[in-house]
Amino acid sequence: MTSIAANLQAVRARIAAACIAAGRPAESVQLLAVSKTRPAASVREAVASGQRAFGENYVSEGSGKVAELAGLNLEWHFIGPLQSNKTRQAAENFAWIHSVDRLKIAERLAAQRPPDLAPLQFCIQVNVSGEASKSGCTPDEAAALAHAAAMLPNLRLRGLMAIPEPTGDEGLLRSRFALLRRLRDRLNAEGLVLDTLSMGMSHDLEAAIMEGATLVRVGTAIFGERT
Numbered sequence: 001m002t003s004i005a006a007n008l009q010a011v012r013a014r015i016a017a018a019c020i021a022a023g024r025p026a027e028s029v030q031l032l033a034v035s036k037t038r039p040a041a042s043v044r045e046a047v048a049s050g051q052r053a054f055g056e057n058y059v060s061e062g063s064g065k066v067a068e069l070a071g072l073n074l075e076w077h078f079i080g081p082l083q084s085n086k087t088r089q090a091a092e093n094f095a096w097i098h099s100v101d102r103l104k105i106a107e108r109l110a111a112q113r114p115p116d117l118a119p120l121q122f123c124i125q126v127n128v129s130g131e132a133s134k135s136g137c138t139p140d141e142a143a144a145l146a147h148a149a150a151m152l153p154n155l156r157l158r159g160l161m162a163i164p165e166p167t168g169d170e171g172l173l174r175s176r177f178a179l180l181r182r183l184r185d186r187l188n189a190e191g192l193v194l195d196t197l198s199m200g201m202s203h204d205l206e207a208a209i210m211e212g213a214t215l216v217r218v219g220t221a222i223f224g225e226r227t
C-alpha cells in the first residue's frame with residue numbers, strides 16, 4: 001500500500017509536469033486535498049507532508065473535522081452541494097465555499113458569516129456539461145449571479161468552479177474546462193476580479209491545468225479509493 005506522503009508527492013509532481021507542459025509557473029496552481037469521508041488521522045498525515053488546504057463535501061462531517069483539527073491552523077474549503085438549511089454551519093466553519101449556484105445561498109452566507117471572521121471566499125459553480133450534469137448554474141445565469149453576489153457584504157467572490165461530466169473524450173473534457181475559463185475572462189472584462197478557476201480532480205487535473213485551472217481538487221489520488 002502506498003502512503004499518503006508518497007501519493008502527495010506524486011500528485012505534486014503531476015501538477016508540476018502539467019504546469020511545464022502548459023508553459024505556466026508551478027506556483028500558479030494550488031492543490032486542495034479532498035478529505036471527504038476520510039478520518040482526521042488521514043488529514044494529519046497529509047499535514048505532516050506539508051498540505052494545508054483541505055476540501056469537504058458534507059457540512060456536518062466537514063465541520064466535525066474543522067473542530068477536531070482546529071489547532072493545526074488549516075484552510076478548509078467546502079466543495080459539495082449546499083442546501084439552505086446548512087448555510088449557517090458552512091459560513092461558520094469554512095474559509096471557502098466553491099459551490100454557490102444561486103443568489104439565495106450567497107445572501108444567506110453573507111448574512112450568516114460571523115463578523116469576527118475574515119470574509120468568506122467563494123466560487124460560483126457552473127454547469128459546463130449542459131444536460132449531462134445537474135449541479136451548478138447555467139453559464140447564462142452565472143454572469144448575473146456573479147455581479148449580484150460580488151456586491152454582498154462579508155463575502156469575497158474569487159472565481160468559478162466546475163465538475164465536467166465523466167468522459168474519456170479528452171477534447172470534450174478540454175472544451176468543458178475552456179468554457180469555464182472563457183466565462184471567467186468575460187466576467188473580468190466586465191469589471192469583476194476573479195483570480196480562481198477551481199477545476200480538475202484526480203483523473204483530469206492535467207487537462208484542467210492546460211485550460212487554466214488555478215486550483216485542483218484531488219481526493220482519490222492522495223487518500224486512495226473511497227469505500
Ligand SMILES: *Cc1c(COP(=O)(O)O)cnc(C)c1O
Pocket residue numbers: 034036057079080163201202203217218219220221
Ligand atoms: C470528491 C470530489 C473531488 C475529488 O475527486 P477525486 O476523483 O477523488 O479526486 C473533487 N471535487 C468535488 C466537488 C468532489 O466532490
